[in-house]
Amino acid sequence: MYISELIDMSIKNKKPDLVFKNANIINVFTHEIIKGDVAIHDGIVVGIGNYTGEKNIDVNNKYISPGFIDAHVHIESSMLSPKEFAKAIVPRGTTTIIADPHEISNVCGLDGIEYILSSTKNLPLNTYVMLPSCVPSTNFENSGAKLLAKDLEKYINNPRVLGLGEMMNYPGVIYKDKDVMDKLNLARKNKKFIDGHAPCVKGENLNAYILSGIKTDHECSTVEEMLEKLRLGMYIMIREGSATKNLNNLIKGVNNYNAKRILLCTDDKHPDHLLKEGHIDYNVKLAIENGINPITAIQMATINPANCYNLNNLGAIAPGYKADLIIIDDLEEFNIEEVYKDGILIAKEKQPLFKTDKNNFSKVMKTINCSKINENDIQIYFKKEIGEEKVNIITLQPYSLITKKEKEVVEIKNNKFQFNKNKDILKLAVIERHKNTGNIGIGLVKNFKLYNGAIATSISHDSHNIIVVGDNDKDIVNAVNKVIDMDGGIAISSSNQILESLTLNIGGLMSDKDIEYVNYKFEKLMDIAYNKLKVSKDIDPFLTLSFLALPVIPEIKLTDKGLFDVQKFEFIDLI
Structure with a gap:
């Protein structure tokens, strides 16, 4: 019987597979640090105390968590x-x-x-x-x-x-x-x-x-x-x-x-x-x-x-728990030196030591189903031909998904909203991308502080339509259409040129490339967003944008169906 074998290891009738010697063991039950050995067999902790195993690792008074x-x-x-x-x-x-x-x-x-x-x-x-x-x-x-x-x-x-x-x-x-x-x-x-x-x-x-x-x-x-x-x-x-x-x-x-x-x-x-x-x-x-x-x-x-x-069987170091353990140098610097899964070393010095199998992505690819847009599709129209109008604005807050519903005065010319380079009021649009309905919700956002360009992405929580923010219509259209061409992803346009993009072909959300490639491309996107387009350092250019379409976080958001008051749980007009 399997439990009999583990008991033999626990009471030292047999040697366990692995023992960590001379450890400072973090005990999460009693909120203390125990000095001793951790005995492991077949991926399970079988004892805490004084043990010798088939393999012994002296951790030299480092911490095991x-x-x-x-x-x-x-x-x-x-x-x-x-x-x-x-x-x-x-x-x-x-x-x-x-x-x-x-x-x-x-x-x-x-x-x-x-x-x-x-x-x-x-x-x-x-x-x-x-x-x-x-x-x-x-x-x-x-x-x-x-x-x-x-x-x-x-x-x-x-x-x-x-x-x-x-x-x-x-x-x-x-x-x-x-x-x-x-x-x-x-x-x-x-x-x-x-x-x-x-x-x-x-x-x-x-x-x-x-x-x-x-x-x-x-x-x-x-x-x-x-x-x-x-x-x-x-x-x-x-x-x-x-x-x-x-x-x-x-x-x-x-x-x-x-x-x-x-x-x-x-x-x-x-x-x-x-x-x-x-x-x-x-x-x-x-x-x-x-x-x-x-x-x-x-x-x-x-x-x-x-x-x-x-x-x-998780979350502690004790008999019967899985030997999912980490070795830490000390509790101040808190540098993780090694990671063990089921008693097997799987990472060291922040590098993985394991290989992974390839996956089949076919059922979650080719998910962008919408037509390209043009500038006429994203206009904000007013009844008056010229002048000013007070409108509902989505106002961002630093490092928060919660927005504020505020009113701001915007300029009108030829019955349409006019961008003002001296005002931090940008156009925001959500383009339905699943059923090609042609739905486009349009609003205005403040405190994004983007200049001379647009950012578009197929990540927009949680329905993940295409969302775009920009200070001019040409770049807005260019960025959106690049995302459509890529079958999902992130694109930045400035002066009607795509400066950088990242293809996210798994559901329009994830890349099938390795982490090094994704990080390299994403860091370039971040650098351009902050340093060329001058996006506010108080927000994450891409995550903040993606959550502006989530109509369950107060106070005001935008979906492909229009501007949404989360507190009233109803659509509202821009004016």
């Missing part, structure tokens, strides 16, 4: 295929992710879920999946698919499916929308977990939202919001990604009593940040820099998410 867990991530936001994503994050100590494939599912439906499940199956990375709950995220936009509860039944009992992904349609929960209720009931009936997404929801509405069975939230922007949700029994994920950076603020509300309910996540992170900053290791280091005890910070990245999602 459980592998990190990203509690909520969209692989697609890295613009990398899953195997390339693993190459980026595993060397930084992440050995488990809880992925929500709602980006690729909004484009490709069930084929998107299947792609994420199949392409992560043989990676040296525990990949659990939350079934996308909002495809589309709302009825106020066109997506590439619609998934109902009956569609999700196919995967609900897959052993790697933990439950239902972030329920962004919080009005649908509160007002008992039938499709939403069906999905919640599907998860509850099968005893599955339900993730939340409830920015600024509070009071009685928050009570109702939680009552439906939703257990987590990663959209808190203030300590007060976080504390209200903690008091009502939610787990709070503190997010530190590329566009949304909540950790420095929210960590102020963490104390010795509520820390066990805090998880760390990245949500959305681009390849340049993954390679330069890191992944969950960066979040841990940032928490420590903000005064959090190092062991507490590690708990947030290990045992807390494991407990939250009932991953009973």
Whole structure:
């Protein structure tokens, strides 16, 4: 019997495969550091104490931590295929992710879920999946698919499916929308977990939202919001990604009593940040820099998410737990030297030591289905021929997905909106790209601070139509049409010339190229956006742009159907 063999190793009747000698073992159960050996057999921790193995590694008083867990991530936001994503994050100590494939599912439906499940199956990375709950995220936009509860039944009992992904349609929960209720009931009936997404929801509405069975939230922007949700029994994920950076603020509300309910996540992170900053290791280091005890910070990245999602053999170093371990030089510099998955060395000095299989992308490619646009398609018309008009503007805030609805005066000539180089008011457009409906939503945005050009991308959360921002119509059209030509991706145009582009041919979201190539191209795009087009350094040019189409984050967004007031949950006119 297998357990008998492990017991023999534990009580020293036989030698285990591997022993780490002379370690400072981070104990996430008792919040202390234990000096001793870690014995491993067949990828399982069999003992802590004094052991000798078939192979012995003296770690010379370095620290051994459980592998990190990203509690909520969209692989697609890295613009990398899953195997390339693993190459980026595993060397930084992440050995488990809880992925929500709602980006690729909004484009490709069930084929998107299947792609994420199949392409992560043989990676040296525990990949659990939350079934996308909002495809589309709302009825106020066109997506590439619609998934109902009956569609999700196919995967609900897959052993790697933990439950239902972030329920962004919080009005649908509160007002008992039938499709939403069906999905919640599907998860509850099968005893599955339900993730939340409830920015600024509070009071009685928050009570109702939680009552439906939703257990987590990663959209808190203030300590007060976080504390209200903690008091009502939610787990709070503190997010530190590329566009949304909540950790420095929210960590102020963490104390010795509520820390066990805090998880760390990245949500959305681009390849340049993954390679330069890191992944969950960066979040841990940032928490420590903000005064959090190092062991507490590690708990947030290990045992807390494991407990939250009932991953009973992950997140700790103890008998019976998987030997997903990281070797750290010290708890101040927090440099991860080695990463072990199931007791096997898979990364060293931030470099992967594993190879990955090629995947079949065919069902998630060739997803751009729309006609090219021209300048007439993107005009903003007014009744008056010339003069000024006060209009509704989307105003950006630094490092936040939450926008403000404000009113600004714009100039009119020949009944049309006129760009003013002295005003930071840019044109924003969302072009439907799934069914070739011809829908184009047009609005205006402030605080992007782009000059002499346009940026277009087929990444626009969560329906992933083409979104573009620019200060002149020629560049707007040129950038959009380049994205269409590439069958998805990112393009920057200036003076009617394409300065740089990146093809994202997997669902219009991810590249089939390796991480080095994607990062090289993306860094060039970032450099051009900031240094040539002078985009504000307070925003991420591409992630911020992509979230301007998400009509579930306050206060005002733009979809292919028009300008949307998220607080009223209705379309509004520009004027």
